[in-house]
Every structure is written in structure tokens, then in C-alpha cells.
Amino acid sequence: MYVGAAVVAAGPLSGVLAQGMAGSGSKMKFGLVTYLWGRDWDLPTVIANCEKTKVLGVELRTEHAHGVESNLNARQRRDVKKRFDDSPVTLLGPGANFAFHHADASRLRKDIEGAKEYIKLSRDCGGTGIKVKPNDLPRNVPQEKTIEQIGKSLNELGRFGADYGQQIRLEVHGACAPLPIIKKIMDVA
Numbered sequence: 001m002y003v004g005a006a007v008v009a010a011g012p013l014s015g016v017l018a019q020g021m022a023g024s025g026s027k028m029k030f031g032l033v034t035y036l037w038g039r040d041w042d043l044p045t046v047i048a049n050c051e052k053t054k055v056l057g058v059e060l061r062t063e064h065a066h067g068v069e070s071n072l073n074a075r076q077r078r079d080v081k082k083r084f085d086d087s088p089v090t091l092l093g094p095g096a097n098f099a100f101h102h103a104d105a106s107r108l109r110k111d112i113e114g115a116k117e118y119i120k121l122s123r124d125c126g127g128t129g130i131k132v133k134p135n136d137l138p139r140n141v142p143q144e145k146t147i148e149q150i151g152k153s154l155n156e157l158g159r160f161g162a163d164y165g166q167q168i169r170l171e172v173h174g175a176c177a178p179l180p181i182i183k184k185i186m187d188v189a
């Protein structure tokens with residue numbers, strides 16, 4: 001399991017953290033999420049910087065300079081996979097920007113279907129899953145209805161992801177971040 005901490009991933013403490021966690025008997029490893037650090041790096045730079053700092057797991061945030069997006073064709077996806085296969089860096093998968101709180105049914109469906117495309121991308125590139133967000137609790141919708149909707153969306157993605165050997169990782173994010181709300185979402189999912 002990798003833990004991402006973008007703040008120190010490219011800094012002087014990265015090697016110390018990576019070594020310290022590896023020697024602790026923990027299965028947890030230090031990794032990079034390219035949300036802030038790495039957002040402007042192309043893919044070869046992401047991999048090179050991760051290798052240099054011994055940060056050997058990466059979640060590639062979508063819509064960033066590395067360009068690993070669902071519109072890649074089969075050859076491009078194989079190229080991404082090969083880059084990681086030829087490196088000690090593990091691609092965990094895309095950090096997608098999809099959320100499931102939308103009151104508008106068409107927007108909700110668009111995000112669910114978009115997440116499915118990134119599940120396929122992750123599988124094709126050698127990742128093990130995607131990250132999604134519960135995100136918000138719209139004021140004009142009862143909280144329990146939104147919680148149920150998010151949970152059902154995650155369930156649909158989980159079933160879809162299982163067919164591709166992919167995990168769905170839920171970021172604790174936005175108005176849904178309090179753990180009692182996350183627990184309710186996961187109880188539905």
C-alpha cells in the first residue's frame with residue numbers, strides 16, 4: 001500500500017521517509033500524488049523524479065501535464081505501461097476528478113461513465129485502481145439522499161472495476177470529508 005504526501009515527495013525528506021517506512025515492518029510505502037507536486041511534469045519527468053527521490057509509487061492526477069488520460073489510444077497506453085514496467089516506480093492509477101454528489105442526474109451519469117473510462121485506462125497502463133471523490137452535500141438535497149446516491153455510485157463503480165481487476169479508492173474530500181459521513185457512504189456502497 002502506498003501513502004501519498006505530495007508536500008514532501010520531491011523534497012529532501014523523501015528519501016528518509018521512504019527508507020524509514022520500508023524498514024519499519026509496515027506494508028505501507030511512501031508515494032506521490034501529482035495533484036500539486038508533479039502537476040507540471042511530463043511522464044518521463046514524473047518517473048525520473050520518483051526514481052531519484054526513491055518515491056516508488058505514484059498516483060497520476062488527471063488533467064495534468066503528464067498527459068495520461070482516457071483519450072490515449074491502445075499504443076499510447078502500452079507505452080505508458082512499458083515506462084512503468086521498465087522503472088522501479090509503481091503506477092497506482094489515475095487520481096480522477098469525478099464526484100458523485102450531483103443533483104443533476106445527467107451530470108452524475110457523466111461522472112460515473114467517465115470514471116469507468118479511467119478504470120479501463122488504469123488497467124491498460126498497469127495501474128491497480130482509480131481515485132474518486134464523494135465531494136459535496138448540495139444544500140437543496142437532503143443529506144441522506146446524497147449519501148445514498150454517492151454510495152450507490154461507488155457500488156456501481158466497484159462492480160465495474162472488479163471486472164477489470166481495479167480498485168476504487170475514495171478520497172476523503174469536500175463537505176463529505178467528516179468520517180461519520182464517509183462511514184455512511186461506505187455502508188451504502
